[in-house]
Amino acid sequence: MANAKTNSEDYLRMYRQMVRIRTFEDNANQLYLSAKMPGLTHMYSGEEAVAVGICEALETRDKITSTHRGHGHCVAKGAEFKQMFCELLGKEEGYCRGKGGSMHIADQSNGNLGANAIVGGSMGIATGAAFTSKMLGRDDVAVCFFGDGATAQGLLYEVMNMAALWHLPVIYACENNGYSEYTKTEEIAAGSITDRARAFGIEAHQVDGQDVLAVNALTTDLVARARKGEGPFFIELMTYRYHGHHVGDINREYYRTKAEEKDWKENRDPIIRFRAHLITEGLATEDEIEAMNAEIAADAKAAVDYALDAKYPDQSEVDMHVYSGITHALA
Amino acid sequence: MANAKTNSEDYLRMYRQMVRIRTFEDNANQLYLSAKMPGLTHMYSGEEAVAVGICEALETRDKITSTHRGHGHCVAKGAEFKQMFCELLGKEEGYCRGKGGSMHIADQSNGNLGANAIVGGSMGIATGAAFTSKMLGRDDVAVCFFGDGATAQGLLYEVMNMAALWHLPVIYACENNGYSEYTKTEEIAAGSITDRARAFGIEAHQVDGQDVLAVNALTTDLVARARKGEGPFFIELMTYRYHGHHVGDINREYYRTKAEEKDWKENRDPIIRFRAHLITEGLATEDEIEAMNAEIAADAKAAVDYALDAKYPDQSEVDMHVYSGITHALA
Amino acid sequence: MREITLSQAVNEALAEEMRRDDTVFIIGEDVAEAGTPFKVLSGLVEEFGAQRVVDTPICEPGFMGLAVGAAMTGTRPVVDLMFGDFIFLIMDQLCNQAAKTHYMSGGKLSVPLVLRTNMGATRRSAAQHSQSLHALVAHIPGLKVAMPSSAYEAKGLMKTAIRDNNPVVIFEDKLMYQDKAPVPEEEYLIPFGVANIKREGTDITLIGTSSMVQVCEKAADILAAEGISAEVIDPRTIVPLDEATLLASARKTSRVIVVDEGHQSYGVTGEIASRINEKAFYHLDAPVLRMGAMDVPIPFSPALEDITVPTPEGVAAKARMLVAGEMIDAA
Amino acid sequence: MREITLSQAVNEALAEEMRRDDTVFIIGEDVAEAGTPFKVLSGLVEEFGAQRVVDTPICEPGFMGLAVGAAMTGTRPVVDLMFGDFIFLIMDQLCNQAAKTHYMSGGKLSVPLVLRTNMGATRRSAAQHSQSLHALVAHIPGLKVAMPSSAYEAKGLMKTAIRDNNPVVIFEDKLMYQDKAPVPEEEYLIPFGVANIKREGTDITLIGTSSMVQVCEKAADILAAEGISAEVIDPRTIVPLDEATLLASARKTSRVIVVDEGHQSYGVTGEIASRINEKAFYHLDAPVLRMGAMDVPIPFSPALEDITVPTPEGVAAKARMLVAGEMIDAA
Numbered sequence A, B: 001m002a003n004a005k006t007n008s009e010d011y012l013r014m015y016r017q018m019v020r021i022r023t024f025e026d027n028a029n030q031l032y033l034s035a036k037m038p039g040l041t042h043m044y045s046g047e048e049a050v051a052v053g054i055c056e057a058l059e060t061r062d063k064i065t066s067t068h069r070g071h072g073h074c075v076a077k078g079a080e081f082k083q084m085f086c087e088l089l090g091k092e093e094g095y096c097r098g099k100g101g102s103m104h105i106a107d108q109s110n111g112n113l114g115a116n117a118i119v120g121g122s123m124g125i126a127t128g129a130a131f132t133s134k135m136l137g138r139d140d141v142a143v144c145f146f147g148d149g150a151t152a153q154g155l156l157y158e159v160m161n162m163a164a165l166w167h168l169p170v171i172y173a174c175e176n177n178g179y180s181e182y183t184k185t186e187e188i189a190a191g192s193i194t195d196r197a198r199a200f201g202i203e204a205h206q207v208d209g210q211d212v213l214a215v216n217a218l219t220t221d222l223v224a225r226a227r228k229g230e231g232p233f234f235i236e237l238m239t240y241r242y243h244g245h246h247v248g249d250i251n252r253e254y255y256r257t258k259a260e261e262k263d264w265k266e267n268r269d270p271i272i273r274f275r276a277h278l279i280t281e282g283l284a285t286e287d288e289i290e291a292m293n294a295e296i297a298a299d300a301k302a303a304v305d306y307a308l309d310a311k312y313p314d315q316s317e318v319d320m321h322v323y324s325g326i327t328h329a330l331a
Numbered sequence C, D: 001m002r003e004i005t006l007s008q009a010v011n012e013a014l015a016e017e018m019r020r021d022d023t024v025f026i027i028g029e030d031v032a033e034a035g036t037p038f039k040v041l042s043g044l045v046e047e048f049g050a051q052r053v054v055d056t057p058i059c060e061p062g063f064m065g066l067a068v069g070a071a072m073t074g075t076r077p078v079v080d081l082m083f084g085d086f087i088f089l090i091m092d093q094l095c096n097q098a099a100k101t102h103y104m105s106g107g108k109l110s111v112p113l114v115l116r117t118n119m120g121a122t123r124r125s126a127a128q129h130s131q132s133l134h135a136l137v138a139h140i141p142g143l144k145v146a147m148p149s150s151a152y153e154a155k156g157l158m159k160t161a162i163r164d165n166n167p168v169v170i171f172e173d174k175l176m177y178q179d180k181a182p183v184p185e186e187e188y189l190i191p192f193g194v195a196n197i198k199r200e201g202t203d204i205t206l207i208g209t210s211s212m213v214q215v216c217e218k219a220a221d222i223l224a225a226e227g228i229s230a231e232v233i234d235p236r237t238i239v240p241l242d243e244a245t246l247l248a249s250a251r252k253t254s255r256v257i258v259v260d261e262g263h264q265s266y267g268v269t270g271e272i273a274s275r276i277n278e279k280a281f282y283h284l285d286a287p288v289l290r291m292g293a294m295d296v297p298i299p300f301s302p303a304l305e306d307i308t309v310p311t312p313e314g315v316a317a318k319a320r321m322l323v324a325g326e327m328i329d330a331a
């Protein structure tokens, strides 16, 4: 699994994972629009090649930390639709028993240490996971996902400094989707993002985040080197989010044009591009792809239906899990 | 005043200020050793050319922010011995009525916004002073002093980003004295300090911090450019502290050798070097210099004696100045 | 009188003060064109320009620090912190710098700064976007803390805060932004440290902060129907606290409940209850009771979240018990 | 029994737990060769090596974040925060991340981490190095908070903390590091949530935390000489709090003073006093009184600093008043 994907099975798996993310998000968006989902959520649609290209270069034992825009990372690292939708709806069978929700979804079983509602909040956590790996003599690596906006947080430079000094097996993956909420990246980031990492002595790369093969090839190489103690590394992935900042951000022409959105969706979509590649290279037929898409859509629908009917946690859970080892904190 | 110093009056003033700092510190150290000073303090001795070279390039209206090692900045920006010693001894006539002490000494009248006991704590403050200048259409600049150790604080990168985006008239002056407390700089700083500033699009320079003329010439140029809106700038000043991290750090061979200290003191001392220059260039005679030194020593002694006899603030001051506009907060 | 929303009230207060004083400016994330995610600041950048309504990168410690320095040098920043939960990120700049500068400088430096942020759960925003953290700042001498309970207070307290020469933190309840209340067209200010008796009563005193004032009023309605006369008091600022008004009411009714949306333990309710116990003890027929948010991180699941905060029914139930003399716990 | 200093007790606890469990490590500034400025950790790096006694750059948020991630993935970090005042810098990682991870993940992730830091004024260290900030963390669900009052407690509580699967914050009084107390050679642990009755008494209960236990004991001596019998209780942990022991004593003596070195307002004393008032009200002959540090930033000047904290004489005076029934304030 940890070699850059070269055979059709791996390619199809990458394609499948990208479609699973897009499908998950379309359903989540529908749940919001139909007022069936509590709160707000941030869609990953458009950025699928980033999460999938990276996570397919990882093993289950490798760790990731995710962001407020975290569904894509969660799916890509191996999570199931059912527990994910249950979590988004605050149900007991969710990955976090409904306590975390979209912004805190975590999947311990697959090494996803969790989404984070504090921008940049998980940079230390990922670096710490890499520290554990090194200290305990393991060879797993940690990938820290964060956005272009998060590069403004000083924490990044603090942990990059330590990671560089101590050669920690961590990869900082900056998803540059051009916007930090309602503001263009160039208005909030001076100089060069990759140069910032390089100034700390960290090897940094920029890659087309819409090209899953490029992302995967680069990451596979860096992961292998990180396992050998050559880390840390930094990757800036150029990508785009299709939806608003969150599902409620509908009228957004004051900060970006429809034309720009259209261009990315039509000309740089990672799924369309990779699908074309699969067909051209003869790795799949149109029919096979359509069948896969349909199967994923059916999976998602079943998971949504299940989650809608699933039960909420019992009220007695409210003071459970405040402390490990104490069943009810307020008893 | 804001042109690089070229005439003998200015040169002698720079020399005088350096000696004043050294003399102040020698007296402060004696106060500590003779148990007459409450608490601990951090000596600036050895780094005089940094504070003086920079502050002599500033006008009174320009602002500085200082550090835990702040006596040098305070003297260089124009403060008087008497109020400084009173502050160090916790007396009412101190610059801060004895409430701040060494680590918080400030001198509002000369634009010194204060020492800071939080490493890196004043980086935002200096940047904010520059913001005020720009927002109110003034032309004063702000200089932010901090150590090599402080470059590990993420706050630096946050404020450099904003300063660069908004072209603020601030100069980040990193006093690299080779140590962060009891640790060598190379063990706590990965990569290159100046490159970190450059990565944010900030023009950065490295200069010999023991050469007051080099420091002054560079700063004078940058200040002039900052006034015109060409800031921010970054300077890394290579220097050395002669004493321990603080006055109580006496046995320090476990982290640095006596030979290293000797080398800096004998071969790179900023005062010895500049004194030799003044003599060689015929700007002063040995006698004139000795007379100046003696006068400064006498000034310091008088200030120390005054401060030792001065009165403590009345106990009723304890709840004054908690809030502006409220005489006694606990009344 | 016309009715406007709390959001409009804040907007008006800011606009009026910005017109009145050129040194007032707003700084924060997406405060300009976007007008914040809650749209509280809409229209301000259009009137005052980008120099005075300043969009920052996502670096809360950085822009808070910048604001402290700006305030020290002649401006009056209004810092916009998007969620009250992010106050953890700026505690150093707020509590070590802003709060202490006036005192540490012996009254020479001032920090006339307003930090606007929010609080309040039940918005399905989970543990990192739902906290009510005002107790933390209320504990730090040098800060003033205002908690508007309606549009009327939001406007009057904001105007007072901007003119105050001290750092003031204002917590707006994010669930109340769309709530309307009568707000005069003419200018008014609400002084700090003056509680508001929202409703007079004789049997029990209900003290509520922020949105808990409404909760107390609704509880008072329920109680009124049962023949119990509840006095409802809104302290409006918790620092300074109008002890005299609270004590007078406690002495009159002999029974008190303090209701606040921060976590109950080590929070605001303990302080207010203690002051009343200490100074009105011999007038009390029953212990002062407290109701805060449950001592658990705020859960995402609606089924759990709703039971973590005080409700009118809950307050009424406790009040009924107190009035009936049923305080088994206190036995 | 042998007597050792509090500093040695902490050192022994760490050494024993590090021998017992290979996943325990220490991280912080100058913790290795320097053994911290207070020399508490001397000798540990020699025994356990630099991989387990890790010197960091000066980046408190960064290494705290790293520790959270390390704890989540299989190690047990003991974070060394040089001064308690720096806790403001790490509040986000401590309170938004460490404290909430177990809950937000529905119990799937844990953060077995110890944060060792200090508290205590009268060391002439001024406003940013003298605070006692334990109330802030006690307010946040998910954290446990221990406050050792002697070498004995320092060792036993530290060992319990390291084995706890939750984030625990331990505040050591920095003025007590050289204080000796009897400490058994054999291993022992002190359970959390179990108060220690330091001295039995019948007329009044004095509850003290950390060094205030000694203050209360000395006050009890003064009172004993006057024929007043004071019971002195040390809660040892404020989260969890041993309410039962405190209530039993309050019911017995009918009079209580709570003494703590944090600022009085919105702090620890209000919580403890309120719980006693609530649950032992009908047994009390007088209001529960509180004595905290004065609500002012800690001044540098010795003339002012000494009057900001509770003293044995001050506590005895209040106790005398309570016992004599002179509570004019409460009238």
Ligand SMILES: Cc1ncc(C[n+]2csc(CCOP(=O)(O)OP(=O)(O)O)c2C)c(N)n1
Residues within 6 Å of the ligand: A068, A069, A117, A118, A119, A120, A146, A147, A148, A149, A150, A151, A175, A177, A179, A180, A181, A245, C029, C058, C060, C082, C086, C089
């Ligand atoms: C500390 C903090 N500040 C602000 C926010 C509000 N916020 C949430 S997402 C976001 C923008 C993040 O931009 P970026 O890092 O580029 O990620 P993207 O949303 O583009 O994926 C902001 C400002 C937050 N959640 N946390």
Ligand SMILES: Cc1ncc(C[n+]2csc(CCOP(=O)(O)OP(=O)(O)O)c2C)c(N)n1
Residues within 6 Å of the ligand: B068, B069, B117, B118, B119, B120, B146, B147, B148, B149, B150, B151, B175, B177, B179, B180, B181, B245, D029, D058, D060, D082, D086, D089
């Ligand atoms: C936030 C914070 N962390 C740690 C300290 C303790 N401390 C005081 S000075 C210092 C070293 C600073 O090194 P550097 O910035 O190089 O300045 P120098 O002392 O060499 O002038 C440290 C760690 C502090 N005061 N503040």
Ligand SMILES: [Mg+2]
Residues within 6 Å of the ligand: A147, A148, A149, A175, A176, A177, A178, A179, A180, A181
């Ligand atoms: Mg982005």
Ligand SMILES: [Mg+2]
Residues within 6 Å of the ligand: B147, B148, B149, B175, B176, B177, B178, B179, B180, B181
């Ligand atoms: Mg240094």
